[in-house]
Amino acid sequence: MDSIVIKGNGPVNGQIPIAGAKNACLTLMPATLLSEEPLTLTNAPRLSDIKTMAELLASLGTEVAGLQDGTVQALGTKEITNHVAHYDIVRKMRASNLVLGPMLARMGHAVVSLPGGCAIGARPMDIHTDALEQMGATIELKDGYLHAKTNGGLKGAMIKLRFASVGATENILMAATLAKGTTVIDNAAKEPEIVDLAECLRKMGAQIEGEGTSRIEIQGVDRLHGATHPVVTDRIELGTYMLAPAIAGGEVELLGGRRNLLEAFCDKLEEADISVTETAKGLLVKNKGSRVKAVNVKTEIFPGFPTDLQAQMMALLCTAEGTSVLEETIFENRFMHAPELTRMGANIEVSGGMATVTGVDQLKGAPVMATDLRASVSMILAGLAAEGETVVSRVYHLDRGYEKVVRKFSGIGAQIERITT
Ligand code: EPZ
Secondary structure, rough: OOOEEOOOOOOOEEEEEEEEHHHHHHHHHHHHHOOOOOOOOOOOOOOOOHHHHHHHHHOOOOOOOOOOOOOEEOOOOOOOOEEEOOOOOOOOOOOHHHHHHHHHHHHEEEEEOOOOOEEOEEEHHHHHHHHHHHHEEEEEEEEEEEEEEEEOOEEEEEEEEOOOOHHHHHHHHHHOOOOOOEEEEEEOOOOOHHHHHHHHHHOOOOOEEEOOOOEEEOOOOOOEOOOEEEEOHHHHHEEEEEEEEOHOEEEEEOOOOOHHHOOOHHHHHHHOOOEEEEOOOOOEEEOOOOEEEOEEEEOOOOOOOOOOOOHHHHHHHHEEEEEEEEEOOOOOOOOOOHHHHHHHOOEEEEEOOEEEEEEEOOOOOOOEEEOOOHHHHHHHHHHHHOEEEEEEEHHHHHHOOOOOOOHHHHOOOOOOEEEOO
């Protein structure tokens, strides 16, 4: 198993290029199931999750090539030759459940394993299945698999989501492009990844209006054609690296970053006395040399503060002047990084969905364990500011969502290396 070793050695300075969004790419790739023609995704991140999705699509009949050079060349799906998304793939990556909508729309039949729980929560799929049933699918749970089928194809429906689920919005959006008639998604998720998916589907011939708002309307069409589409910038990678100069001191320019991807997060950084400036190339983040201020954070659906940046923000607030309260409202168990940060001398009290963080003068390096994707990178951020050496184990979590993480951090002067233990 690999570990990452960080030695806190003062301010960081330089530039970091931001990659294409993992969570956009993981919903764009299943869209290839909707068409016989090739879908080419450029600016795709080089991540293990992308490889896993390519394996899954290949098992269903889509030829996927060109993963290496940041381009996913999905050669289209002439025929879906297998309609089962197996547990051993889905349990590794929940996003595998995004083949359900496209497979139902294209062939009227799908068997998809429930993802099972993961570190951060139970992550059920009731919002997905309720909506697809309103579109005419019959779905039953057998042996941990959702067995879904439609007689005569999906029909458009007026769907109101009980919660603005990102994945459910994506599954319904893809399914509705080939359904008969009009589908309206009310209380739809508004994340930039949804907007990116809608723009790609429109290039493929879909008729969609309203993406990025809470009401999306889709007119079903008979077929979709191929397209080429650039994956949107990864706002979670962006926010993660913005915290490097914030926690360690210094000034870093995030190439390709845009403030409108992370408005609420940027506002919180400025409230903590970190400067964020838009430049011609991206976002410039500067620690003004004074200690960051404590701020209260509540995670919310877009455009609120992203849950995927909560662990990273907690690392910063462990070093702040004063006491901060972080409220996690999206997932029921997303504070596993707290005990690991406490091992580094942080002062954190967790009670249910609330974490109270009292800033300390100095974090101390320690051996810590990555528990999930975003928690793993919050350990690295804490290590940048800590005195001494921090060793983060189980870094396979990192490889799922952060491309070239050691190179990007060392590129701004961090003392960091990956070792095989
Ligand atoms: C997406 O997950 C992201 N993953 C997550 O990022 C992100 O944290 C999440 O959206 C929220 O923004 C991908 O895009 C691949 P949800 P998703 O459906 O679609 C509950 C990362 O680190 N829920 O919006 O699974 C669910 O349990 C990952 O990159 C139901 O109850 O998120 C959760 O508590 C982590 N029933 C909440 O809604 C359902 O049918 C949000 O889930 C669906 C969801």
